[in-house]
Amino acid sequence: MKSDPIAGLNQDYQTKYGFSDPEDYLHKAPKGLSHEVVEMISRYKREPEWMREFRHQALDIFLQKPMPKWGNQELLGSIDFDDIHYYIKPKGDQARDWNDVPENIKRTFDKLGVPEAERKFLAGVTAQYESEVVYHSIREDLEKMGVIFCDMDSGLRDHPEIVQKYWATIIPPTDNKFAALNSAAWSGGSFIYVPPHTKVEIPLQAYFRINAENMGQFERTLIIADEGASVHYIEGCTAPVYSSDSLHSAVVELVALKSAHIRYTTIQNWSTNVFNLVTKRAYAHEDAVVEWVDGNLGSKLTMKYPAIYLMGERAHGEVLSVAFAGDGQHQDAGAKMIHAAPNTTSRIISKSISKGAGRSSYRGLVKVARGAANCRTSVECDALLIGEQARSDTFPTMEIAEDDVKIEHEARVSKLADEQLFYLQSRGLDPEQARLMIVNGFIEPFVRELPMEYAVELNRLIELEMEGSVG
Amino acid sequence: MSSKETVLFACRDLRVRVDGKEIVKGVNLQIEAGTKHALMGPNGSGKSTLAAALMGHPAYEVAGEIYLRGEPMHELAPDARARQGMFLGFQYPVAVPGVTVASFLRAALTARRGREIPVREFRQEMLEAFAALEIKQGFAGRYLNDGFSGGEKKRLEILQMLLLKPEFALLDETDSGLDIDALKVVSTGVKRSVGPDNAVLLVTHYQRILQYVVPDVVHVFLDGNLVRSGGADLAAELETRGYDWLTPSTAGAR
DSSP states (O other), rough: OOOOOOTTTTTHHHHHHHOOOOOEEEEEBBBBBOOHHHHHHHHTTTHHHHHHHHHHHHHHHHSSSOOOOOHHHHHHTTOOOOGBBBEEEESSSBSGGGGGSSSHHHHHHHHHHHHHHHHOOOOOEEEEEEEEEEEEEHHHHHHHHEEEEEEHHHHHOHHHHHHOOOOOOOOOSSHHHHHHHHHHOOOEEEEEEETTOOBOOOOEEEEEOSTTBEEEEEEEEEEEEEEEEEEEEEEEEEEEOOOOOOOOEEEEEEOOOOTOOOEEEEOOOOOTTTTEEEEEEEETTTEEEEEEEEEOOOOOOOEEEEEEEEEEETTTTEEEEEEEOOOOOOEEEEEEEEOOOOOEEEEEEEEEEETOOOEEEEEEEEOOOOOOOOOOEEEEEEEEESSSSSSEEEEEEEEEEEEEEEEEEEEEEEEEEEEHHHHHHTTTOOOOHHHHHHHHHHHHHHTSSSSSSHHHHHHHHHHHHTOOOOO | OOOOEEEEEEEEEEEEEEETEEEEEEEEEEEETEEEEEEEEOOSHHHHHHHHHHOOOOOOOOEEEEEETEEEEETSSSHHHHTTTEEEEEESOOOOEEEHHHHHHHHHHHHHHOOOOOOHHHHHHHHHHHHHHHGGGGGGGSSEEEOOOOOHHHHHHHHHHHHHOOOOEEEEEETTTTOHHHHHHHHHHHHHHOOOTEEEOOOOSSSSGGGSSSEEEEEEETTTTEEEEEOOHHHHHHHHHGGGGGGGHHHHOO
């Protein structure tokens, strides 16, 4: 009866997400990254001088920086930076109507259900294909309220004063090697600005698609919620299944000004040939709330630790993450909470499921700065192992420079317990149903935070995991 | 005691090994429809192992035969036994966090009946069972056995028995850890669930519950063997005399 309950995770990936279009590009940079390539990207985009210089400086930093010393050293060491295309521009201009998107690309996004989702429950959508955003829309009423939602390149062109004010202030190129790489080669991503006291009630979504082989996608996202504003942003991502590796390395900066609220939801489902090495960080000012809701299902190696700097009094930060690691996958994910002001609160809930030869790691930092009195933080890590080879590690770090703080930390590793299975089976549930129920229960705290449509999709993925898992 | 036609449940020469060690050493049982049996024995005698083995615990090596209504059960997986009408009330029901009591009950009931049960119909049945066991409605939304008190867990086990209407229920130490009020409620549930066509086997090392649910037959289980069977008075005798007088060396053959 021993069997692999999530053997089928993403078993329909090939047909559902893993297909690819024939390559038909306006411009495809040769492999490798150099000052020439950076110059070409900047010139192509007709960027202001400061950005061109920023890219070149970032490239120097990238070339000098060592690889991160943490995470999966073996897999990190296998990345061949010279075997990647750093910029690919698909044909066609950015469209505001799906009918104006080139046919093959439109077909791709149709297949991924993006236009349908937009019609049903989104207030705005950007769709990025390789290096560029090919489609973008925002509901008129939001635009009239002064909400800006566009791709990052357009943001830089049309709103230079806001972009320049916040650009790389939260994640400088010197932060880490992959932040430097993104700073040098960035293209696409989202730019969002929500004016004071404006509530965007319906989510905005970006969908990122890699199509080419050996592709590097370096989107750059900057979200600013002005005083008292709120916004929920969702990103999804998929790629074709190739035998060679692609690299996705994003930089995401969030600024929640006084009393603002930002929720950032990710459903990462890259194919298992994609390295997903992402830097995400937010500043939460006085009374602001920032939430990262982070789901990692796909990729070969993910290294991602969404961070929140609680900069103003009574700011609140939450990271809620779930990771699935199947055979050949390593999800090295976690969270960072920096309490830099008094009376700030935070919560981290991290759930991971490792099955087969999959591996998941929780890597977290909670830091309370001197003077940040009366802070409260709780960290909860839950790992579920399925099968004898599955592996999970927890690397929590606490740096507390203040006495008057409340800290809770809980870490649990459990095996999908035979006793749970027996209990459910003794009530007539077959083993497949029983496993599905246990796994769904395990991730329920995460699923419950998703918009309904995403919860349904995630549950569907989990159900697929269970199909054919017995016998 | 009864003709063969009314035998509801039987096991023959049941032997159970756990981690290579023989815990149940050849048990024969026969339980008639419409009866309540009690299996009594001290801690460590192997009662719980026997109960779990009858339900098909996957970690046990089991030899021997198990029949429900004359149908062989010993080859079936636990879920198939459950759908056939067997039930095990656990001594220590495990928690399944994130799964609500209501969704679990609905899945179990669907499996038992072999058909989808409309939400309204299910809800009504569930709430009736709640009421019978003095369980508050809010219980339905809690996560299965997660953070439940001992008494809450036991009530939920009995509740499942009432809903699933098994033909043969094994209740493993259902009375342990209950205060007197809870014990009465649980006993009422047990009595309610036994009709002319089904039966229950109460596994217990206290006589306590047997004051409320008077058994038709009491079996004494010592060191992996059934050493004696008798009427309800046997339970009372055990209460005053203990088990020592029945140890295999002194008790002789059954």
